[in-house]
Amino acid sequence: MLTMLLYVLVVAVVGALLFVVAGVVFGRSEELGPLPGETTLTRLPARGVTGADVRALQFQQVVRGYKASEVDWALEQLGAEIDRLRARLPADDEERAGVAEST
Template structure:
């Protein structure tokens, strides 16, 4: 009788541990609707991205690291901003060079 009681107790304990583990991994089965295509929950300003904005970026973590779609989106936004700033810098340098170049007659 004691063996049967011990068996039931151990099975109950193992079941409770497995239930808690599954609950921690999979949540409470509350699913949010999917985000529209091409959007992300990660936030960056529409214009004028600063270093502080990049430093404050946080990505959603999934089982194997960060959510790839959010990271790709942030990198694409930052790459576009860097390209824009490089074009502005090149235009400013060209205007400065043209202004300081000696005029030839």
């Protein structure tokens, strides 16, 4: 009987420790509250995004977030690509876009 009680006690202690470790590692699974209307966590213009806009993006730093050097590298690559593509477009691209929207 004593062996069975000891076994149950050890299983309960191990289970409690696993629960605590999982809670620390994975968090409490709390959902974030909704953002107020018309707000975002990052800022980009709705139209006419440039490489400078992408390079200026900033993300919140969190304990379990993305590696900052990788995000910076990706943003630099994306910004350079946007600049290359915009350089290939005709200068009157925005004027044509305005005409297309009005028709």
